[in-house]
Every structure is written in structure tokens, then in C-alpha cells.
Amino acid sequence: MYTDQERLILGVLVITYFIFLFVVSLFINRNINTYDDYNVAGRSVSIFPLILTFVGTAIGGATLLGYMTNGYSFGMGEQWLNLGSLFTGVLLAFFLVKRIRKLGEKYNMVTIGDFTALRYGESARIPTVISILVAYCAITGMQFVAIATILNLTIGISITTGILISWVLLTLKTYFGGMKSVIWQDAFHGTLQTIGILILFIVVIVASGGWSNIMAQANSFNAGNHLSVFNISKTEVFIYLFTIGAYQFVRQDLWQRFWAAKNVETAVRGYWVSILVAFLTGAVVIIIGVAGLYGLNLNGINPTLVYYEVIGNVFPFSMIIVMVIALLATVISTADSFFMAGASSIVNDVIKPRMKDADDAKLLSYSRLSVVIVSFLALLLALYIPELVNLWVTGTAMLVSGLLAPVLIGLFWKKATPKAGVVSMWIGLIVAVTWQILGHPFGIHPVFLGLPISIITLVLGSLMTTQEEKNSLTILNYNEK
Numbered sequence: 001m002y003t004d005q006e007r008l009i010l011g012v013l014v015i016t017y018f019i020f021l022f023v024v025s026l027f028i029n030r031n032i033n034t035y036d037d038y039n040v041a042g043r044s045v046s047i048f049p050l051i052l053t054f055v056g057t058a059i060g061g062a063t064l065l066g067y068m069t070n071g072y073s074f075g076m077g078e079q080w081l082n083l084g085s086l087f088t089g090v091l092l093a094f095f096l097v098k099r100i101r102k103l104g105e106k107y108n109m110v111t112i113g114d115f116t117a118l119r120y121g122e123s124a125r126i127p128t129v130i131s132i133l134v135a136y137c138a139i140t141g142m143q144f145v146a147i148a149t150i151l152n153l154t155i156g157i158s159i160t161t162g163i164l165i166s167w168v169l170l171t172l173k174t175y176f177g178g179m180k181s182v183i184w185q186d187a188f189h190g191t192l193q194t195i196g197i198l199i200l201f202i203v204v205i206v207a208s209g210g211w212s213n214i215m216a217q218a219n220s221f222n223a224g225n226h227l228s229v230f231n232i233s234k235t236e237v238f239i240y241l242f243t244i245g246a247y248q249f250v251r252q253d254l255w256q257r258f259w260a261a262k263n264v265e266t267a268v269r270g271y272w273v274s275i276l277v278a279f280l281t282g283a284v285v286i287i288i289g290v291a292g293l294y295g296l297n298l299n300g301i302n303p304t305l306v307y308y309e310v311i312g313n314v315f316p317f318s319m320i321i322v323m324v325i326a327l328l329a330t331v332i333s334t335a336d337s338f339f340m341a342g343a344s345s346i347v348n349d350v351i352k353p354r355m356k357d358a359d360d361a362k363l364l365s366y367s368r369l370s371v372v373i374v375s376f377l378a379l380l381l382a383l384y385i386p387e388l389v390n391l392w393v394t395g396t397a398m399l400v401s402g403l404l405a406p407v408l409i410g411l412f413w414k415k416a417t418p419k420a421g422v423v424s425m426w427i428g429l430i431v432a433v434t435w436q437i438l439g440h441p442f443g444i445h446p447v448f449l450g451l452p453i454s455i456i457t458l459v460l461g462s463l464m465t466t467q468e469e470k471n472s473l474t475i476l477n478y479n480e481k
Helices: 004-031 035-043 045-058 061-074 074-096 099-105 112-120 122-154 159-207 211-220 235-250 251-259 264-294 302-316 318-352 360-384 388-412 418-437 448-465 467-471
Strands: none
Touching: 004 122, 004 159, 004 318, 045 159, 045 251, 045 264, 045 318, 045 418, 061 211, 061 302, 061 318, 061 448, 074 235, 099 112, 099 251, 099 264, 112 122, 112 251, 112 318, 112 388, 112 418, 122 159, 122 251, 122 302, 122 318, 122 360, 122 388, 122 418, 159 211, 159 302, 159 318, 159 360, 211 318, 235 448, 251 264, 251 318, 251 448, 264 302, 302 318, 318 360, 360 467, 388 418, 388 448, 418 448
């Protein structure tokens, strides 16, 4: 794909970029003095960096590489990957952001485990942590795979070696920088990736001769149905809706950013802008994949390499360098965010409750140790499931099955009881993980078993509880919006 000289140039630039980010993390590390600084950026983030960190986290390696691959392979029906996230994002913005922010502000929350512990008791922390770790380690591992692909094409190293290199580099960067570094670097990455994707979209459509020519080419191959958003099975739509879509409600990285905003208005406005930008970005990425096949006539290529084939087809090498950096920005902005979300769960929900003297110095040390633990778990998953979208769907299915029902029902239904809430978490998670390990028997996706069973367990269990258990409920302000 590239000459030896071009590979050398790209390889040097990639390494230089990582060194630059690492130096920035060390610089920001000088101003990290408290536990809140490291995990929720001191709860003082303004609107512009907040929007960009939302966008930077939402548009990751699976979006830019995975969406484009799916668009190339399966057509416009893959827009349901994107529509599922938009649908749940709008519901989250309308009904949950203010409530989540105010609860976090009132109770000084750092993780979703703080909420489930408040709502269902301290025993809820462990199943919450496990659900979050399964999802976030999978999604972090997904970014390792994305970076490994970049290194494979630029330097020529194997995917396995690339995964190991990206694991080391991202772990070091996140270890020293914490959430403050993540958010401020995301402000830079979010700008770079959004501009880069927009430029690529415009150039590809122009080079393809416009959408009418893309349609004509597809029809000439008797593949006009690939340009329809309804070119997808109902089962696949629901899988996307209840995994990648539904997990938006229980994304700890989102909750942490709601709490990191300087006030509730900033959190709401920042999130609204970000979901619209993320949706439009995801939509054009899928269109680029479709245009690569029917507009640029990139037939017979490896679908997982469509991004690199597209930029190589429409840009000179000088611009290819810019697009590779934009891709790196996209992947890194997601990876470090998910690193922090998983690490925060370990230190806040496993270590901190068991510390007698939880001072800031000790908590900071344990926060960094937690980053290392998450990195090892993510590495194992990246080596086990090296397909981007599959890894994403798998992780989100576990999270949704274990947490969606207890969190959403707990936020709005005052009769949900502690025992029923904890049991529903464990059952939903165990069923989903077991079904995944068994390989989806009868073709049933794990989320279609884990989530319904979790809902039924919570509702029936709460209705059947004794008056004594009902008296132990934590009283939240259910009229607060």
C-alpha cells in the first residue's frame, strides 16, 4: 500500500505524535493534586472542551474504521448502528442528564457505582463494577486493535505486536494524565478528527461524481438495495438498538462528563451539541464506506482496510499523513476516556470503600494502579476478539444486561428495592456472559436474554418484597428533572 520510504515517514510521525501526547500528559500531571482532579477533572470543565470530549469519546476506532468497513460491506442499512445511538442519546438528553448531574452534585458521585450503592446498598457496587469493566475493557481493547491496524499499515509490524505497543503507549499516557489530560487532549483530538472526517467526506463524494453517480454504479451491479437504509434485518437492528444504542444510558464515561461540567446547564448544552455532531459524523463515515465501493470502484479489497484504501485513492501522500494523524486522534480520544471510566470503577467502588484512611494521596496512587489493571484486562480482550464492531457489541451487551434495568428503573421508580436491584444485576450479567461463552445458542444474542431477565427480576422482586425491605429504600427526589 505504501513504499518503504512512506512507511518510514508515517512510522516516525506516529511515534512522534504519541511522544507529544505523553509529554502533554506529564505537563498536566503537575496540576493534578486531588482524587477529583484525576477522575472528574475537578468538576470545572467549560462548554467548548466538554463538547469536544463528548464527541472525541463518541467517535472512536470502531466508528471511523468499523462503520466505514460495514458501510463498504453491507451498505446504507448500517446507518442503524448510528441511529440507535442517536435515538437513545436524545432520550438521555431530554430525561436523564439533569437528573444524573444533580444527583452527582448532591452526593459527590464519581462512578455509576456511587448511584447504585446509594439506591440499592453497598452490595450493588461489585456487580456494577463487573458490568462496567467487561464493557469498558472490551471497548478499550477495541482501540488497541484500531491502533495496531494503523501500525501494521504504516510500519509493517504484525497486529499482535501492534496491540502490545498500543497497550504500552496508551497505558503510560493515561496513567500520568488522568481525566484532566483526557478532556483537554480530547478538545484537540475532537477538533482534528471532525475536520478530517468532513474533508474526507467532501473529497470522496466529489471524486465519486456525486451521489447520483454512486446510485448509477450500484444499480449497474444490481446492488441498488445497498443504498437503502432498510437493507438490514430486523434482528440486526434490534441488536444494535439494545447494545450500542442502549448502553448510552449507562455509559460511565458520559456520567463522569456530566459531573465534570462546571454546572448543569453546561452539561446539558454540551451533550446536546455532541450527540448531533456525533450522529452526523457517524452518518458520513458510513456513506464514505458505501462511496468507496460504488463511487471510487474499490472492488476486491480487504473491507477492514477501506479507510486506508479510500484516503490513498483520493489524496496525495502529504494529505494521507494528515488523515492518519486524524485517525490516531479519533482512536486515542476514545481509548483514554474508556481507560479512565474502567479505572474509576476499580478505585472508587472496590478500593475506596475498603480504605480506613482514604486521603487524596493514597486515592491518587490507587487510581493510577487501577489504570494498569484495566489495561491488562483490555489487552486480553483485544487479543481474544480482534474484530472492532464485534468487540464493541459484545462489551455493550454485557453492560446493558447487567445495569440498564437497575439504573433506569432505580432513577424513576421509587418502589424498586435493594435486594431485587442487586439480584437483577447479577442475574442479567451472568446470563449474558454465559450465553456469550456458549456462542449464542439458537442464534439468540446475549442481550435478548440478559436484559429481559434483569427487568423481570427487578420488577417482580420489588413487588414481592416485605414491608421491612421497602422501609430500607433510599429516598430520592423523583420529581427532580
